[in-house]
Amino acid sequence: MAETDTPFVQFIEVQKTYDGELLVVKDLNLDIKAGEFLTMLGPSGSGKTTCLMMLAGFETPTEGKVMLGGKELNNVPPHKRGIGMVFQNYALFPHMTVAENLAFPLEVRKMGKSDITAKVQRALDMVELGAFGARRPAQLSGGQQQRVALARALVFEPDLVLMDEPLGALDKNLREQMQYEIKHIHENFGMTVVYVTHDQTEALTMSDRIAVFNDGKIQQLAAPSVLYEKPENAFVAQFIGENNRLRGTVMDDDGTACTVKVEDFTIKALSVNHNGVGSGSTLSLRPERVTLNPDAGSLPNIFDATVEELIYLGDHIRARVSCCGDDEFIVKIPNAHDQSALDKGEKVLVGWSMEDCRALDA
Amino acid sequence: MVDAAAPSSAPTASSTRDLVTADGTPLKVALARATRLSKLRAFLLVAPLLLFILVSFIFPIVQMLWRSIDNPEVTDAIPRTAALLEDWNGEDLPSEQVYAALIEEISADGMRQEIGRMGARLNYEDGGFRSLINKTQRGAGEISESPIQYAMIGFDEAWEKQDTWAELDALAESPGFAAAFPATAEKLRAWETGNSPFAEKTPGADVYETLFEELSGSGNSTDIAQVVSLLGGTDNPIADLIQRTAANAAEIKDRPLRFALGGVDKDWNDTATWKVIKAVSPPVTMSYYLNALDRTYDANGNIVMQPEWKQIYVDLFLKTIYVSLGVTLCCIVLAYPIAHLLAILPAKHSNLLLILVLLPFWTSLLVRTTSWIVLLQSQGVVNDVLFFLGIVTDESRLQLIYNMTGTVIAMTHILLPFMVLPLYSVMKTISPSYLRAARSLGANPLVAFVRVYVPQTVPGIGAGSILVFILAIGYYITPALVGGQDGQLISNFIAYHMQRSLNWGMAAALGTVLLAGVLAMYWLYDRLVGIDNMKLG
Numbered sequence: 034m035a036e037t038d039t040p041f042v043q044f045i046e047v048q049k050t051y052d053g054e055l056l057v058v059k060d061l062n063l064d065i066k067a068g069e070f071l072t073m074l075g076p077s078g079s080g081k082t083t084c085l086m087m088l089a090g091f092e093t094p095t096e097g098k099v100m101l102g103g104k105e106l107n108n109v110p111p112h113k114r115g116i117g118m119v120f121q122n123y124a125l126f127p128h129m130t131v132a133e134n135l136a137f138p139l140e141v142r143k144m145g146k147s148d149i150t151a152k153v154q155r156a157l158d159m160v161e162l163g164a165f166g167a168r169r170p171a172q173l174s175g176g177q178q179q180r181v182a183l184a185r186a187l188v189f190e191p192d193l194v195l196m197d198e199p200l201g202a203l204d205k206n207l208r209e210q211m212q213y214e215i216k217h218i219h220e221n222f223g224m225t226v227v228y229v230t231h232d233q234t235e236a237l238t239m240s241d242r243i244a245v246f247n248d249g250k251i252q253q254l255a256a257p258s259v260l261y262e263k264p265e266n267a268f269v270a271q272f273i274g275e276n277n278r279l280r281g282t283v284m285d286d287d288g289t290a291c292t293v294k295v296e297d298f299t300i301k302a303l304s305v306n307h308n309g310v311g312s313g314s315t316l317s318l319r320p321e322r323v324t325l326n327p328d329a330g331s332l333p334n335i336f337d338a339t340v341e342e343l344i345y346l347g348d349h350i351r352a353r354v355s356c357c358g359d360d361e362f363i364v365k366i367p368n369a370h371d372q373s374a375l376d377k378g379e380k381v382l383v384g385w386s387m388e389d390c391r392a393l394d395a
Numbered sequence: 396m397v398d399a400a401a402p403s404s405a406p407t408a409s410s411t412r413d414l415v416t417a418d419g420t421p422l423k424v425a426l427a428r429a430t431r432l433s434k435l436r437a438f439l440l441v442a443p444l445l446l447f448i449l450v451s452f453i454f455p456i457v458q459m460l461w462r463s464i465d466n467p468e469v470t471d472a473i474p475r476t477a478a479l480l481e482d483w484n485g486e487d488l489p490s491e492q493v494y495a496a497l498i499e500e501i502s503a504d505g506m507r508q509e510i511g512r513m514g515a516r517l518n519y520e521d522g523g524f525r526s527l528i529n530k531t532q533r534g535a536g537e538i539s540e541s542p543i544q545y546a547m548i549g550f551d552e553a554w555e556k557q558d559t560w561a562e563l564d565a566l567a568e569s570p571g572f573a574a575a576f577p578a579t580a581e582k583l584r585a586w587e588t589g590n591s592p593f594a595e596k597t598p599g600a601d602v603y604e605t606l607f608e609e610l611s612g613s614g615n616s617t618d619i620a621q622v623v624s625l626l627g628g629t630d631n632p633i634a635d636l637i638q639r640t641a642a643n644a645a646e647i648k649d650r651p652l653r654f655a656l657g658g659v660d661k662d663w664n665d666t667a668t669w670k671v672i673k674a675v676s677p678p679v680t681m682s683y684y685l686n687a688l689d690r691t692y693d694a695n696g697n698i699v700m701q702p703e704w705k706q707i708y709v710d711l712f713l714k715t716i717y718v719s720l721g722v723t724l725c726c727i728v729l730a731y732p733i734a735h736l737l738a739i740l741p742a743k744h745s746n747l748l749l750i751l752v753l754l755p756f757w758t759s760l761l762v763r764t765t766s767w768i769v770l771l772q773s774q775g776v777v778n779d780v781l782f783f784l785g786i787v788t789d790e791s792r793l794q795l796i797y798n799m800t801g802t803v804i805a806m807t808h809i810l811l812p813f814m815v816l817p818l819y820s821v822m823k824t825i826s827p828s829y830l831r832a833a834r835s836l837g838a839n840p841l842v843a844f845v846r847v848y849v850p851q852t853v854p855g856i857g858a859g860s861i862l863v864f865i866l867a868i869g870y871y872i873t874p875a876l877v878g879g880q881d882g883q884l885i886s887n888f889i890a891y892h893m894q895r896s897l898n899w900g901m902a903a904a905l906g907t908v909l910l911a912g913v914l915a916m917y918w919l920y921d922r923l924v925g926i927d928n929m930k931l932g
Contacts, residue, residue, distance in 0.1 A: 089831075089835055090834075090835075091831055091834075110834070110839075110840075111831070111834040111835055112834045112835070112836075112837050112838055112839050112840075112843070113837075114835075115837070116835060117835070117836075118831075118832065118835040118836075120828045120831070120832055121828075122826065122828060124826065124828040124829050124831065124832035125832075126829060126832075126833075126847055126851075127851065128850040128851055128853075137833070137836055137838070137846070137847075138836035138837050138838075141836065141837045141838040141839075141842055142837055185836065186835075186836075189836070189837065195835075
């Protein structure tokens with residue numbers, strides 16, 4: 034993994050169709066660096082799992098090439114690709130013990146017996162299941178099965194590990210714990226991980242980069258913070274995190290800032306991805322970037338709002354207000370001691386900066 | 396120990412005693428009362444089925460088991476004889492009492508049916524018995540009327556011949572004979588004989604008795620010598636007859652019935668005949684089972700192999716097991732790919748295929764079997780195609796039916812769905828991700844299939860095999876129709892004994908051995924694979 038600058042995995046103009054009528058993956062170009070943790074995020078049917086399966090070898094691209102380490106993969110059968118994979122339902126072999134499951138990839142590689150035993154034990158220790166080797170998968174809890182699946186995908190030391198919604202079947206607490214574990218394993222071993230999920234929190238927690246899929250296309254490929262803070266289009270803005278959306282018309286644009294008319298209100302926004310003056314645009318604004326009762330003139334956008342609903346969430350309070358003609362406008366108010374309590378129906382001012390309000394495509 | 400245990404057990408005891416409802420009834424009693432009605436209702440719902448199973452399944456099986464050892468025929472027909480024979484030592488002929496009892500019982504009027512059944516039963520042991528019993532039944536009535544007459548006839552058949560009596564009758568006129576045997580001479584003179592076609596050929600019983608009386612009278616050796624000389628010396632067979640009868644008179648007088656019955660049939664003079672009757676007398680018998688295993692009792696009651704030409708059942712049982720195993724194996728080989736295809740195809744196609752698999756179920760068994768005859772006979776479709784392709788010549792057409800090949804082919808076809816369905820239901824539950832996982836872990840398709848897929852289908856293979864094997868081992872119609880001589884299985888012989896030979900005891904014993912075999916296989920399967928691993932759907 035010396036050549037970190039050349040991509041380790043490449044999708045080059047890949048297209049995929051199952052029925053010859055509908056493209057599941059449209060013209061995909063994606064470079065993944067060695068050692069990177071890349072997440073494919075998207076709603077179901079967005080083509081992310083198909084991409085993963087093409088990489089694993091269970092689907093063939095209809096068009097284009099998939100490359101691994103500089104070699105074309107299209108005609109390499111799955112068992113010769115040397116890619117580890119963790120499946121959604123773990124796919125642990127029920128008729129084998131945990132240790133036999135882990136030994137399987139080593140046995141088919143015709144490794145020596147003592148080597149196998151050592152490696153299996155090391156892998157089990159890595160996932161803290163050293164004492165469970167003799168059990169059957171059915172005798173393990175969901176989280177333990179998950180770890181075994183992970184250990185099995187790693188035990189033959191692949192350079193690339195694919196994970197297909199591996200945490201989907203776990204409950205919330207366990208899922209969070211496993212997210213950290215997978216992340217730590219990735220940091221310790223340095224293999225390349227391609228991770229598929231539809232859970233944005235999971236994606237944000239673990240990834241180096243996230244590819245947001247929708248409708249067979251990558252909508253945006255960026256680091257989690259960039260994706261969250263600087264979504265490039267309305268889909269990404271809405272899909273990642275909570276988001277206030279205001280629809281309006283672009284009045285003028287100086288290249289960086291633009292003015293958008295939303296009903297009777299004029300809002301100053303950052304010009305990102307709209308279709309030019311006169312066209313429609315969706316303004317994207319994170320709820321936590323809205324300031325309640327700002328000082329007059331401190332922010333370029335300050336509007337009147339009425340509190341419609343208050344939801345107490347412990348660390349913060351979600352206030353649904355009507356503002357700029359939108360009664361689904363959400364404001365997150367941190368639960369700090371200097372915050373005065375709001376009442377339903379109260380008239381307030383809300384304000385936000387120009388940079389936090391992004392003018393995106395309609 | 397008691398002291399140590401007491402403190403620990405005391406709290407438990409008191410805590411169970413404490414469990415009572417609010418009004419003080421023990422909780423267990425309250426629970427029983429609360430659930431009684433629902434239990435009763437559940438039982439009533441099950442009752443019809445339970446009754447049905449009892450009547451149609453348990454009862455016939457018990458009946459069959461009983462029939463295979465039940466042996467009432469001899470004791471039903473001749474109870475006293477059988478009882479007397481129990482004390483018989485088996486070396487000499489039985490005592491006169493036994494003969495008397497047999498003659499009385501066998502000629503009893505109300506017992507004809509029982510006697511007939513006894514004859515049939517004895518016939519299983521030895522071929523000549525049915526006719527012996529029939530003959531004896533006819534003769535016994537006469538014997539009891541005039542035992543001495545039949546004893547003399549039994550001693551020597553010549554006493555039944557017209558020539559003998561004609562010569563004696565002629566002699567009766569001579570004073571020498573009249574002097575020696577005055578009473579007999581008188582009787583003979585009174586006896587109407589001569590040339591009349593209506594005349595009796597042998598005299599009445601009273602003549603026999605009178606002659607026998609005078610023959611056996613004490614101090615008559617001179618009289619006999621005189622009659623012998625009258626007849627022209629011992630060269631004359633009749634003179635010889637008289638001499639011999641007189642010599643054995645004491646014995647004949649002592650045991651008239653033994654000689655009489657010997658006269659009806661010589662077999663009664665053979666201890667072997669009596670031994671067979673004695674052996675068949677007990678109310679329960681193992682002889683059906685011995686027969687079913689090609690063994691039998693010898694004359695001394697030891698278990699020995701049947702003569703070579705009668706040994707059929709053990710070979711037949713083995714053949715049945717081999718054929719069933721072969722059919723099971725064929726079914727696995729044929730059903731596995733079908734079931735796999737069914738399991739991986741999309742529902743639209745797999746449903747159609749499943750209908751094709753089930754189609755044989757909707758066709759009559761007879762139709763399916765007979766269509767195999769059409770296909771496989773030597774002028775049939777298969778042979779015609781082979782001939783057309785030049786693979787066989789007209790002389791070397793394959794014999795595919797009316798032998799073991801036909802039986803195996805037709806049975807495999809008929810039992811195939813019983814293998815496909817359990818396999819299919821198991822394979823359907825195996826997620827394709829297992830195979831994918833195996834391949835992603837580096838196994839080539841074959842290794843992935845053998846090491847990951849096949850082991851998971853073992854429950855289905857096991858269930859299908861047990862079903863097919865048990866059905867095959869008792870299969871009847873197909874071997875009967877397409878098996879010919881060579882392809883008959885044990886069930887065909889059970890049917891033969893049920894319907895043709897009417898030897899139900901034998902049929903029951905064969906059936907019980909078969910049942911035991913199936914149970915043994917089941918046990919073996921449980922040990923090897925585990926019944927828990929079986930999955931029928």
